[in-house]
Amino acid sequence: MHSSPLNRRATARDVAERVGCSIATVSLYINGKAAGRVAVATQQRIEKAIAELGYRVNTTASALATGGSNAIGFVSPDPTNPFFSMVLEGLTTGLDDRFALTVLMPSHGNDYDRPTLQRALAGDFAGLVLASPGRYLLDAFSPTCPTILLDAGGSQAGFNSIDIDITTAANELAEHLVGLGHQEIGYVRLSRDKASLRHRQEYLDQALARVGASLGTDHLVLDDITVKAAELAFPEVWETWKVRGVTAVICGDELYAYGVLKACKALGFSVPGDLSLVAFNDLPYAELMDPPLTSINLSARGLGTAAAAALQRYIETGRRPARQTVPASLVVRASTGRAASR
Amino acid sequence: MHSSPLNRRATARDVAERVGCSIATVSLYINGKAAGRVAVATQQRIEKAIAELGYRVNTTASALATGGSNAIGFVSPDPTNPFFSMVLEGLTTGLDDRFALTVLMPSHGNDYDRPTLQRALAGDFAGLVLASPGRYLLDAFSPTCPTILLDAGGSQAGFNSIDIDITTAANELAEHLVGLGHQEIGYVRLSRDKASLRHRQEYLDQALARVGASLGTDHLVLDDITVKAAELAFPEVWETWKVRGVTAVICGDELYAYGVLKACKALGFSVPGDLSLVAFNDLPYAELMDPPLTSINLSARGLGTAAAAALQRYIETGRRPARQTVPASLVVRASTGRAASR
DNA sequence: ATGAAAGCGCTAACAG
DNA sequence: CTGTTAGCGCTTTCAT
Numbered sequence: 001m002h003s004s005p006l007n008r009r010a011t012a013r014d015v016a017e018r019v020g021c022s023i024a025t026v027s028l029y030i031n032g033k034a035a036g037r038v039a040v041a042t043q044q045r046i047e048k049a050i051a052e053l054g055y056r057v058n059t060t061a062s063a064l065a066t067g068g069s070n071a072i073g074f075v076s077p078d079p080t081n082p083f084f085s086m087v088l089e090g091l092t093t094g095l096d097d098r099f100a101l102t103v104l105m106p107s108h109g110n111d112y113d114r115p116t117l118q119r120a121l122a123g124d125f126a127g128l129v130l131a132s133p134g135r136y137l138l139d140a141f142s143p144t145c146p147t148i149l150l151d152a153g154g155s156q157a158g159f160n161s162i163d164i165d166i167t168t169a170a171n172e173l174a175e176h177l178v179g180l181g182h183q184e185i186g187y188v189r190l191s192r193d194k195a196s197l198r199h200r201q202e203y204l205d206q207a208l209a210r211v212g213a214s215l216g217t218d219h220l221v222l223d224d225i226t227v228k229a230a231e232l233a234f235p236e237v238w239e240t241w242k243v244r245g246v247t248a249v250i251c252g253d254e255l256y257a258y259g260v261l262k263a264c265k266a267l268g269f270s271v272p273g274d275l276s277l278v279a280f281n282d283l284p285y286a287e288l289m290d291p292p293l294t295s296i297n298l299s300a301r302g303l304g305t306a307a308a309a310a311l312q313r314y315i316e317t318g319r320r321p322a323r324q325t326v327p328a329s330l331v332v333r334a335s336t337g338r339a340a341s342r
Numbered sequence: 343m344h345s346s347p348l349n350r351r352a353t354a355r356d357v358a359e360r361v362g363c364s365i366a367t368v369s370l371y372i373n374g375k376a377a378g379r380v381a382v383a384t385q386q387r388i389e390k391a392i393a394e395l396g397y398r399v400n401t402t403a404s405a406l407a408t409g410g411s412n413a414i415g416f417v418s419p420d421p422t423n424p425f426f427s428m429v430l431e432g433l434t435t436g437l438d439d440r441f442a443l444t445v446l447m448p449s450h451g452n453d454y455d456r457p458t459l460q461r462a463l464a465g466d467f468a469g470l471v472l473a474s475p476g477r478y479l480l481d482a483f484s485p486t487c488p489t490i491l492l493d494a495g496g497s498q499a500g501f502n503s504i505d506i507d508i509t510t511a512a513n514e515l516a517e518h519l520v521g522l523g524h525q526e527i528g529y530v531r532l533s534r535d536k537a538s539l540r541h542r543q544e545y546l547d548q549a550l551a552r553v554g555a556s557l558g559t560d561h562l563v564l565d566d567i568t569v570k571a572a573e574l575a576f577p578e579v580w581e582t583w584k585v586r587g588v589t590a591v592i593c594g595d596e597l598y599a600y601g602v603l604k605a606c607k608a609l610g611f612s613v614p615g616d617l618s619l620v621a622f623n624d625l626p627y628a629e630l631m632d633p634p635l636t637s638i639n640l641s642a643r644g645l646g647t648a649a650a651a652a653l654q655r656y657i658e659t660g661r662r663p664a665r666q667t668v669p670a671s672l673v674v675r676a677s678t679g680r681a682a683s684r
Numbered sequence: 685a686t687g688a689a690a691g692c693g694c695t696a697a698c699a700g
Numbered sequence: 701c702t703g704t705t706a707g708c709g710c711t712t713t714c715a716t
Contacts (some may be wrong), residue, residue: 290632
C-alpha cells in the first residue's frame with residue numbers, strides 16, 4: 001500500500017524526522033520505556049508515524065546494540081522423522097514471540113556432525129537446543145551460549161539436559177509382555193552410539209531381567225533410522241531369533257517398527273498372532289498401523305515445550321536450569337498379544 | 343579448552359591486537375579477500391591467532407555492516423504435518439551453508455495468520471518462503487524481501503511462486519478410477535480457502551468430468567487438517583454419498599485419508615472392496631497403511647529444493663525468478679480397486 | 685521530557 | 701600490502 005515492494009525500509013531515523021523528535025525518543029517508545037519519560041502527545045505522533053511508514057525495528061541492529069541475539073538454534077538429526085517435528089512444534093509453541101527459531105540440520109548424511117555443530121556455534125544464538133546428540137559429539141563441544149541437550153540419554157557432565165524418563169514405562173512394558181507369556185524378545189536398534197538410544201536399551205534390559213525375560217544380545221543393528229532399513233534386514237535376523245524362541249520384538253525407533261511390520265506381512269506372519277511388536281516413540285501414525293502399535297510414548301512435544309521454558313529462563317536469568325525429565329508412558333494397542341506357543 | 347564456557351567472546355579487534363595488525367586486515371582475511379592484498383606471513387599469524395582465541399565472526403555485526411542478513415524465513419502452517427517437514431528438508435539440503443533457516447509457525451491455532459506473517463516481515467530476512475499460504479493472507483501482504491510462495495495454487499499476481507502441477511496426475515487418476523468402474527466419487531477437503539487446495543479440486547473436477555465421472559458437490563468439508571477430523575466426520579457424510587452411489591473417495595490431504603481409513607474399518611467396510619481410497623501427498627506412511635494408499639505424490643521435497651535454489655539466485659542476482667512448477671505423479675497402490683457393484 | 689553522543693563488531697572505500 | 705575512516709541502525713547513558 002504505502003511502499004512498492006522491496007523499497008528501502010523505514011528506519012528509526014525516518015520516524016524521528018517525520019515526528020520531529022530524536023531517534024532516542026523513538027527507541028524509548030518502541031521498547032516500551034516511554035512511560036513517564038516521553039510526552040503522551042509525542043508518543044501518539046510516533047505511533048502514527050510508525051504506522052504510516054510501516055516501520056519495524058531492525059532486529060539485527062537491535063541485537064548488535066544490546067549484545068544479544070534473538071535467535072534460538074535447534075539442532076536436529078532429521079526433520080523428516082516425526083519425533084523431531086514434534087519436538088520442534090513443542091519448541092515453537094513454548095517460545096516467546098520475540099525469539100526466532102533457527103533449525104540446523106546435517107548438510108548431508110543422516111545425523112548431524114561436528115560441522116553442523118560448528119555452524120551452530122558460529123551463528124550468533126541466544127540459546128541452543130541439541131536434539132538427541134550422539135555422545136561422541138559432546139566431547140569436542142564447548143558451548144558458547146546457553147545450551148540445552150534434549151534426550152541425551154542421562155546427564156552429561158557439564159551440560160544442561162532434559163531427558164526422557166523411561167523407567168516406569170520400561171517396567172510397565174516388561175510386565176505387560178511377560179504377562180502375555182513373552183520371554184525371549186528381539187531388539188532393533190541403531191548402530192551409532194547414541195547415548196539416548198543406548199539408554200533405552202539398558203533400562204529395558206534391566207526391566208525385562210527383573211521379570212525373567214530377556215532382550216538377548218543378538219540385536220538387529222541398523223545404520224539408518226529408516227523404515228526401509230528395518231524392513232530389509234528383519235528377515236535375516238529372524239533366522240537367529242527364531243532359534244532363540246523370540247516371540248516379541250521391541251523397536252528402538254518407531255520407524256523400525258513400521259519396517260518390521262511390513263516385513264512380517266511379506267513373510268506371512270500375523271501380528272500379534274505370531275509375533276508381538278512394540279515401538280519407542282508413539283507418533284500419530286502408531287495407531288493407524290494395522291494392527292495399531294503398542295508403544296512407549298516419548299512425549300516429544302513435552303520435551304519441546306520443557307526445553308523452550310527452561311532455555312528462556314536460562315537466557316534471562318543466566319542461571320543454569322536444573323536437570324529435568326519428562327516421563328515416557330506405555331500405550332498398549334493391538335500389536336501385542338499372547339505369546340505364540342512354541 | 344582455551345576459555346571457560348560463556349566467557350566473553352573474542353572479536354576481530356582481539357585478533358588484530360594479538361597479531362599486531364589492523365582490524366581491517368583481519369576482516370579481509372576472514373572474508374577470503376586476502377589473496378594478493380595481505381602478506382602470506384600476516385595471514386598465517388592471523389590464522390594462528392584466530393585458532394588460539396577461538397574467534398568466530400559475529401554474524402549479527404557482519405549482517406548489519408553489509409546490510410544483508412543471512413537468514414531465510416520459512417513460514418509453515420504445521421511442522422507436524424509431514425508434507426511441511428519434507429519441504430523443510432528439501433530447503434535445508436538445497437540451501438547454501440551460509441544461510442540459516444528460521445522457521446515461523448502459527449503461535450497457536452492450526453494455520454498461520456497475519457500475526458505470523460508480521461513476525462516474518464519484522465525479522466530481518468534475506469529471503470522468505472511461504473508454504474501453502476491461504477489466499478486471504480496475500481491480499482494484505484507486501485513483501486519486504488525476496489519472497490517465494492510454495493504451493494500457492496496457481497500464480498498470484500505480483501508474487502513469485504513455485505507450484506505443484508497436478509494436471510497430468512489428475513488425468514491419470516481420473517482414467518485410473520474410471521477404468522476401475524468408478525463414476526461417483528466423494529471428496530474430502532478443508533473448509534478454509536486455501537488456493538492450493540481449491541486448485542487441486544478444480545483440476546480434479548475437470549479431469550473427472552472429461553472421462554464421465556463426478557466429484558459431486560457434497561464434499562466432506564473439514565476445519566482442521568487432522569486425522570481425527572476426517573475419522574469423526576466420515577460416517578455422517580457417508581449417508582449422503584451412499585445415496586449418490588459413491589464408490590471411491592479422494593482426500594485433499596493425506597491425513598484425511600488416514601482418518602477415512604480408520605472410519606471405514608470401524609464401519610466394517612473393506613478398502614478397496616467396498617470403497618476405493620485416494621490421497622493427495624504420498625507421505626512415507628502412505629505405503630504403510632493397510633491397504634497401502636493410492637496417492638498423488640506432491641513432490642514435497644522437490645518443492646523445497648526448488649525453492650532453495652530459486653531463492654538463492656533471487657537473493658544474489660536480485661532478479662525475480664520465473665514461475666516454476668514441480669510435477670505431481672500418481673502412485674497406484676492397493677487402496678484402489680474395482681468399483682463395488684451397486 | 686528530550687536530544688547528543690558513544691559505541692555494539694564488522695565491512696568497504698580510500699589513502700598511503 | 702596495510703591502516704584509517706566512516707558508517708550499518710539501534711540502545712543507552714548523560715546532559716540539558
